Amino acid sequence: MIDVVRLRDQFPDRRIEFYPEIDSTMRAAVGLPIGSVVLADRQTAGQGRHGHTWHSEPGNGIYCSIVLEPAPALTLALGIATVEAIAQACGIVCDLRWPNDLMLDGRKVAGILVQLSGAQAIAGIGINVNHAEFPPDLRGEATSLRIHQGRRIPREEILVHLLPAVDSLVREDKDTILALFAKASSYVAGRRVVVKQVDGEISGTTAGMNSDGYLIVRRDDGTDTLILAGGVRAAGS
Ligand code: BTN
Numbered sequence: 001m002i003d004v005v006r007l008r009d010q011f012p013d014r015r016i017e018f019y020p021e022i023d024s025t026m027r028a029a030v031g032l033p034i035g036s037v038v039l040a041d042r043q044t045a046g047q048g049r050h051g052h053t054w055h056s057e058p059g060n061g062i063y064c065s066i067v068l069e070p071a072p073a074l075t076l077a078l079g080i081a082t083v084e085a086i087a088q089a090c091g092i093v094c095d096l097r098w099p100n101d102l103m104l105d106g107r108k109v110a111g112i113l114v115q116l117s118g119a120q121a122i123a124g125i126g127i128n129v130n131h132a133e134f135p136p137d138l139r140g141e142a143t144s145l146r147i148h149q150g151r152r153i154p155r156e157e158i159l160v161h162l163l164p165a166v167d168s169l170v171r172e173d174k175d176t177i178l179a180l181f182a183k184a185s186s187y188v189a190g191r192r193v194v195v196k197q198v199d200g201e202i203s204g205t206t207a208g209m210n211s212d213g214y215l216i217v218r219r220d221d222g223t224d225t226l227i228l229a230g231g232v233r234a235a236g237s
Pocket of ligand 1: 025043044045046048054064100110
């Protein structure tokens with residue numbers, strides 16, 4: 001179980017709810033005061049982006065939703081905060097695959113999901129921390145901090161860095177967030193990618209983000225396409 005007592009001691013002014021089992025922390029966070037944190041040891045209906053489910057193995061992951069005020073480039077800010085927290089907790093530096101995936105050894109180790117609910121933004125952060133393996137359908141694309149580092153990592157160690165990192169990043173202005181994201185991500189510029197779109201796939205090389213944080217992909221014929229949602233993967237992967 002996550003050591004919630006330690007977290008509540010460390011962050012006495014925050015409302016921190018913990019569920020041994022819940023359908024999704026996203027649902028439980030709706031309507032709580034700004035700054036509230038919902039954690040679960042296990043999710044039975046973990047939500048990913050684009051209607052996917054989030055594999056929420058009991059006891060081994062961080063399944064966390066934080067209630068925030070809506071802000072520009074929030075998904076990008078949360079990705080940077082999660083990279084920073086993991087680096088501070090265990091020295092592992094993850095890559096960021098635009099817009100919301102943390103990557104390690106070419107596989108996904110964490111994901112960010114932001115849902116707007118009235119005047120609130122519910123920030124969902126899922127991190128594969130101590131998973132020893134994954135179901136067959138995820139094996140080729142998911143990894144965990146433990147698989148990478150060969151040892152278990154206390155989840156509280158990451159959480160004590162994550163909450164201040166989120167607080168700090170969401171206060172930054174949009175241009176700073178975009179600059180920090182571009183610095184932390186090998187996907188933003190000069191990367192050969194394939195992007196799944198509703199009407200098929202496009203291939204090209206990433207050429208930065210526009211001022212709103214959308215990804216620019218330059219096709220080999222020189223034309224640029226603005227990518228508004230995810231679906232980006234490294235070419236050849
Ligand atoms: C993604 O598809 O990459 C986003 C995954 C987000 C998963 C987290 S786990 C905590 C929170 N609760 C959920 O049901 N989803 C998010």
